[in-house]
Amino acid sequence: MAVEIRLTCEKPREEFQFERPKHLVTPGDIITSDTGFMRGHGTYVEEENLVASVAGIVERVNKLVSVRPLKTRYNGEIGDVVVGRITEVQQRRWKVETNSRLDSVLLLSSVNLPGGELRRKTAEDELAMRKYLAEGDPISAEVQSVFSDGSLSLHTRSLKYGKLSQGTLVLVSPSLIKRRKTHFHNLPCGARIILGNNGYIWISPTVDEDVNESTGGFIQNLELVPLTDRETVARLRNCILALARHRLLLYDTTILYSYEASLRHQCKDIMKPEVMLEISQLVRQRLEIEGL
Amino acid sequence: ANTDVLVGVKAELDAPESSQPNRGRLEFFVDCTANADPEFEGRGGEDLALGISSALSQAFSSSNCLDLCSLCVLPGQQVWLLYVDVLILECGGSLLDAVSLAVKAALMNTKIPAVTVNTTEEGSSEIEVSDDPYDVNNLEVSKVPCIVTLTRVGHQFVVDATKEEQACSIGHLSVAVTESGSLTAVRKTGSGSLHPESILDILQTAQEIGINLNQQLVEKVKLESSVKKDRRGFLT
């Protein structure tokens, strides 16, 4: 089996060819001394100056000025699609880890249980909660509401949400996920991908929709996934990591382009830094050509 | 996720162990810093650290691995004691394998000052350590092993497991392999059991990979010491 070791001095140096975003600030930088602006996230006011409190890009919406940091925990908004993992089973609720500051809550009353949408949740259901979702189970859900302390309440009252079966979870920064109309994609390369707004991405082999819907998402198919499907999933994972590393926004088009750009390499080679760079550059070029 | 370890070797003159009066000593200390995982805070990383240091001691237990006799200064009285300190900075899987590689690389560029022993007229001995930074000896490391761990995921075994693969696995077999292909240690870890047949396969695979790994490492460390590079910092 081939082994490859590299010295740190052999690392390729990353050259930045694209232009720098215009307004970068670090904590303490004065954004404006004009008093006509409103203070948004990542800023504070001192002696009539608007000052940045995080490192990031200045964004302005009319009179509201905010600074968006590159690395951040997830700040949820109602309607967001999230991917998360159950951390605790509590009284009539599950705690879900969703990359936000506080663990999110999934109430028993906001899930679909096997047996239909308009079912009453009984005391037996309360006792059997761990049967439906246990600690460590990955789920997809939608943000139902945001509590005053910033923690999220989730729901899975649609057949597209629920327990996730076999697949791979990729963690990226939430600021890299582009907000789209849909975050569920059946890619033509034979994989299904859920781009959680919280930066958690779930990649799984394509499954028959009918099977998934009839079980309500609570029955996991634990049959062995064929090697080709697993390789597709692994390739997608590596591509997403390559895009994330070079800070390209993630949505179906970029992921598909990167997948196509990666096909000339072996799946494992995509983890090499120079291949990652190459793929990201190819994707960037293609986006520019198409004017996206 | 990356795995990031830092290894330093320090030499001291000390008394030998009573069971091996004319051998130098080798001691491994592993420190799992809280930088790697908040769980290591306080005494949290102790179990992992002990596991790694005992695996290293086991891998180096054969006297052939490192010529400890060459580290003897005065038999029964003074020998070199090598402290190998391992610092875990980030763990993203295959920690033991990475540590063993770093230990071997660190031992390769360890320099022991030359020592002269003068016998005085009364018959007592005086030890003089050279302070010339170029009057040093290198260690013979051609038989120092690297550790290859095969992780059982389902019914298959993978090398160089990621953190996720390790989380899915219940059994590991770590094999320490020298450049010539001898196995200096084998240990099963984790809470699972293995079938004897698969062990035989693992040993063969581990040997093959281990030989490769050793060769590559030696080659690269030699290259590293020969190339001149413009350094911007410690890590690049």
Add this chain to the structure above:
Amino acid sequence: MPLDGKRICGPEGTKSPLLFIPKKQTNLLDDNRKRTDGRHAEDLRPLFLRLGINSQARGSAYIEMNRTKVVATVYGPREIQRRREFDMKGQLLCEFKFAPFSCKVRRQYQPDNEEKALSSVLRETLEPVVCLHKFPKSRVDIFVLVLENDGSALAAAITCAGAALVDAGIDMYDVVIGCGLRQDEATTLVDPVYEEEYRPEDNHQSGEHGNMVLGFMPLLQQVAALQCDGELQPKTVSAALGMLMESCYGIYSIVQECLTESLKNKLKKREKDVTKVIS
């Protein structure tokens, strides 16, 4: 050497008497291909095993292989007091301890690194054997004490701890048997004594040499523990593994006899108690 505060240290420049023992390189096998204690290379030492030697513990066992003597006691399962995460699996706590007088050099009361490492080896050996899912949220404590170490202490500890678990009535997939082996060039010695196990090595020993310990589940044919050190080729390890498995089957037949014997005795005792109550 670690300092023992409770002992008076000798004057400066004191040397251990062990330094003055002449290092003689004895042959492992004599002219008749017999070992120092008269065994053949693949022979095991006579084995004595007794269960239930501690009346307070949930289960206990004592094993004796000539001069290697090991006691194991099992307590629990009992509830884990400070649990971090919810886990439906039980936990094992193992402590492996050498008695202070068990080895050539005095051992400290405080567990040293070797003992801590052996404790975790023992835990990882027993975890695949015990049906952990049968007692969620609870923990089984297993304490192993080596009274005298004349080689193969870990192997004896594995067998002994396994027998103690059986005595405690803990659910197990199989019995677990430990066996050690010493490889010295072409010579393979099963169940080595102390002198064979810690044989002073030549400075430039060319051939293969090493120690192996196997923890084996004989009916499921699963390896629960495998430890080896020294310098060996994969082929040698494979061959030795086969030999160790053979020996484990040998030990298993004895252990099984002991286990059924102890069961019979317990039943007899119970019958006696019952008849006593009736009369």
